[in-house]
Amino acid sequence: MPLLEVKNLVTHFKIRAGWVRAVDDVSLVLNEGETLGLVGESGCGKTTLGYTITQLLPNNAYVIGGEVNFNGRDLIAISRKKSGRLDDYHPEITKIRWAEISMIFQGAMNAFNPVYKIGDQIIEAIRVHSDVDYDTAMKRVEELFKFIGIPLDRIDNYPHEYSGGMKQRAMIAMALALNPKLIIADEPTTALDVIMQRKILKEIMKLQDDFKMSMIIISHDVSVVAEIADQIAVMYAGKMVEKGTANQIFKETSHPYTAALLGAFPSITGPKKRLATIPGNPPSLVNPPKGCRFHPRCSVAKPLCAEQEPPMVEVSPGHTSLCHYANEFSAKRKGAKK
Amino acid sequence: MSEPVLKVKGLTKLFPLNKGLLEWNKPDTFVHAAEDVNFEIYAGEVLGFVGESGCGKTTVGRLITRLETPTRGSIEFMGVDIATLKKRELTRFRRKMQMIFQDPYESLNPRFTVAQAVADPLVVHERDQSDEERTARVAKVIEDAGLRPAEEFMDRYPHELSGGQRQRVAIARALVVDPKFIVADEPVSMLDVSIRAGVMNLMLDLRRKYGIPYLFITHDVAVARYMSDRIAVMYLGNIVEIAETDELIFRPAHPYTRALLSAVAVPDPDYSHEEVPIMGDIPSPINLPKGCRFRQRCPFAKEQCSNPDLKLKEVSKGHFVLCWFAEEYYDNIKGTPLPAIDPGIALERQNP
16 A cells, blocks of 8 residues: 555645645655655645645635555544545644654744744644653654764754754755655755755665655755656646656656656766746646647647646556647657657 | 956955944954955956855945955056045046846835936936937937837837836946946846847847946856856855856866855756755844855865965866865866857957
8 A cells, every 4th residue: 555645636726816726636655765856936826735735724725535555544534524635733734734744844044933943843843743751852853963973062052043054954854853754855855055955865764764754845946856866756837747666757758748848957977958948937826728738838739738628648558648749759759869 | 359348356344333322341243245356347348246145246246346344355457456446536537337226116116207307317417418418328228228219219218118117217327328338136036037139139139239247246147157257156255266258167176166056946846955964044234154154064174274365266267256165176177068059149258
């Protein structure tokens, strides 16, 4: 049984202009010890998907349908109210949140409360979600700081006394505090300099090896995801357009959006080539285009793409693509490479 | 061999730190933002400045556009040292030197339409231009910046534009006075991937069309490689290495450059990284170590590294390194093959 199975999840936001279809019919499976990289541009719904799994959505978010099966239980069914909103403080969810599913938040710079000591904030997280006394929690914090390499005398510091990289590490320590089964890391290295980014990525990889933890890494940066993920899912305008192993996504790309995204990334290896650009802008999620949501920007779009929503095509075992012409497209790319 | 457009020598900026009332007898302390920076930019060339946050790359950009006044050093631009010019005299050079900023959401006045924002430099620098001339010029640069047709964009306000379009307006605004030199400070770091490539290509096309040299400041080495003909790596206020782009990327001779490059994430799941150990965090730029500023973090540091006489050494033509052991190390790697440059973006400058 997979650790996490998201089935046909639909999360929409209610705003004055209507409904923002941030996550629209998204499914994914994550096995124990696996790392899934969730990539896409800003506004594609990747963060909303992460927050729906941990149920930390803002109060204009409605889960219209779908399941989030974690360890055999549907978390949405537990806390979903009639209106579609989730009950943030549902006791069952509070027990699971942080203890079994924790998060590394985007922008660790601002994720800590500036007026409390870092150590106390981690201790608070431990004591809210498990039944231990202060001293035990403190011991746990010391263990965690040793693991992530922050000197123990910094436990009593305030966030402003930490550098960006240290805050990010403290955030990781906090996510690890209760030995969760699943960690969702939202842009864990985005605000950091390259050298610090490499250090944090290495630490995350060490975590996976040491604790066999499952992770979902949300990032806009294809290269970061290429470094650490076993599985990669690409999102565009609320849809999951392609899913597969890292090698399938990079070497056997079968969705035009993924191909365009990879082509738009400069690299420090190989010969320098002119970057491919994607025309236009990402669509509004209030009024997404009919048919395939990528068709107005797609270089190989055909009339069918504007009319009919594409099916999920299985290109090869474990590799799916949300494109009418997925097989054709990947065959053509293979031909071009040879 | 043509003359460089810009020649920077010994450029230094120290920001004094405030002393408390009771510290009046303590020595003055400074943030060493840039120290003894030397480089040249030739016509039509893109020089990339890379480094981590706090390394002084933005300060260098602000110094040569004279948004800051240097503490020491000279900036020779169009044959004149502009480092010490006063405000009035500077105006003449300001129009020849434009800047593109990082955040297109902050760098455009929300109450100006696109046409007003782009025309503003002309209002300052071309007072006797007629309205028709001005409008025609504005429309032309807006189209040059890839916003076509210009009429459709001229009356819009920034909030009606996407991030990529805003950055194109900022580019148009820099182009409108026909500058001889542009400083671009992280111009694409706020943009999404699919938009970013378009803006980078636009900047390269404009450089090709008008031969305007850029100083391109970025923290992203891959972006710097794509944009630049030459790259300078900065660390704690010093240029530690400067060379032609692929020479620097594939034959890095400074330990810091090597560490930096080995840390860059590569969009290829099969790629394995060279391990260059580097110790600790960047020290504060207030109390700097004597001699090589990288030595406390350098895995190869020796006693000699604290010698304060450190100068850039030329290890091969046009490849300068700020390290005592640069030649020794460079001997091991000078044979590394460089990839072919795609003719689509090949360098087109007329210099040595």
